[in-house]
Amino acid sequence: VNFLSYRDGELFNTLDVRRDIVRAIRQFKPEMIVTNDPTTYFRANAYINHTDHRTAGAATLDAVFPAAGNRMYFPELLSEGLEPHAPKQVWLTMSNEPNTWVHVNDTIEIKIAALLKHASQVKDPAGLEKRIRERLRRDDWPDEFYAEGFRVIKL
Template identity: 25%
Template sequence: MAERQKVLLLGVYGMEVVECGGALAKNVKNGGESYASIMLSSNKSREQVLQAANVLGVKMGFTDFEMGHVDTSAESKEKIVRVVREIKPDIIITQDPEHSFHDLDPDRRQAMITILEGIALAGRDFALDKMPELKPHSIPTIYYMTPHQPNTVVDVSDVWDLKNEAMSVLKSQMEFSGQHFENSLSESNLESLVPGFSKLSNHYEKGQAVHKALDQAVHVYHGLATHGHYAFAEAFRREGNFHLDELLK
């Protein structure tokens, strides 16, 4: 049986809760505790992120940064440090630093630096006067989600339906994606990807349909392609080396 552990996702916008939701949900299924803390979430999307987290069994929190104003100040780092010290996770999941620089969502780059600095400072004698009730907590293991160069895949086949259900709850994201895909792909490409796409009645349905096709392709690729062993898998890049008592098959 898998070891019970605390896993914390430090995310930026909220969709990350679902993107690595398989690993988070599987940890809960195995008796662990999964948490997520999001920096930026609008009033419109926050309730949907909470609903998605509830589907996955993830305990949610928000650090209430302001879009366009994320910085690497001591005050910003303190917000991350507080979350880490309060939850005391065994594992942290966050965005891959390399990926964050290619992602043109606002604040991704500053957020990534703030998150990594916060993780580093959480285990040191930083801001103890600001949070005297919390002791330093060091993180032994960090995994970067959706990396360009993964070195780890997690079998999420048994929680695949939960992950799809959680994604469908993110209505604002699905509507945005439906409009984006409709503008960026030709009609013939969309029909090839989602047969009957043109007959879908609104952007929510269109975004949901394309995400379902896209997510399935990505997760099958990581799970089954290149001699994989799983129907669906999430990809991660572990920070640093794996430290093993002996080689694992």
Template identity: 35%
Template sequence: MLKPHEIERVLAVMAHPDDVDFGAAGTVAQLTDAGVEVTYCLVTDGQAGGFDHSIPRDEMATIRRREQTEAAATVGVSDLYFLGHMDGSVVADLDLRHDISVVIRTVRPQVVITQLPVRDLNSTYGSHPDHIATGEATMAAVYPDARNPFAFPGRPVAELDDWSVDEVWIPFGLEGQGVVDITEQLDRKIEALLCHRSQHRDLAAIEERVRTWWQSIAAEHGLPAGSSAEAFRVVDTR
């Protein structure tokens, strides 16, 4: 797993607003504190999220973009791309691969953070179909699309120089090759999560639950008592 001093730019590609905050906001805060430029790419606007039936879906999209932008700022991120695909309908087709490849070639990251491209039968919520499709499309964009100068002829990505990503980090990695101690960043991670007010009926309960969650990840990986951690599967894509 590359260290912050070895990285200039990171791109996080996630299906919905708040996915990056659950999976990697502590690590993002650590990276931006170290001077790494981090960019977010959100495949959907999260139109199908929330619990308030009175909010029109186009308005929910606007709310969730605003919440994600606010959450990003708490961990030092100001550059966000919203691809505008429909929440609940994401498929890993060539159009999505193209759109993600455009962002990769524009941002030119050494590291891409994205979601697990296969279903984990131990995690119903983590295996949302949009997550799986986003992970698969991102992996295909990393290789071969973004690095292939002949991919998507005649489409916008072909006008950008090709780019090779060094590593892909997948949050909640089962193997846990990349374990990041986020104890000092945990409060900012919580702050980022709480920006997604439209998604949680009980913000205090969410805070209590996630604090316990990330402490358990640290314990599983042998960190000192009281620590918090995020774990990643690290894929070498060089």
């Protein structure tokens, strides 16, 4: 995880933000990027997606293509030794249009524990855990089978 230290509620899809994301992509050279689906404003009629989440997703997509793999974008990064790199896939979380499901039974407890660490943002820990389990369960699957949906874009 690479934190860019932007303040909560103050993230905007600016040239500086995209440059920071392109810098990270060129530095780490990932084959796959995982980010938020910027098109998700509402989730299951029960959740309004935070503006920072949508903005992070949009800025990341703008950084992935066309900027990260194109030397015409942010040429100053070349002087830092950061050559263009084009990831092969983008996996969007919190999507209303998932096309790929990943079995998460082995990691659901870790996910819940990590989300509960955001104590300043969690007013009802039991309620959050219940919502996570409900979101990761589908009606057509056995009760104790959890899967996380992603919208996968192959580039």
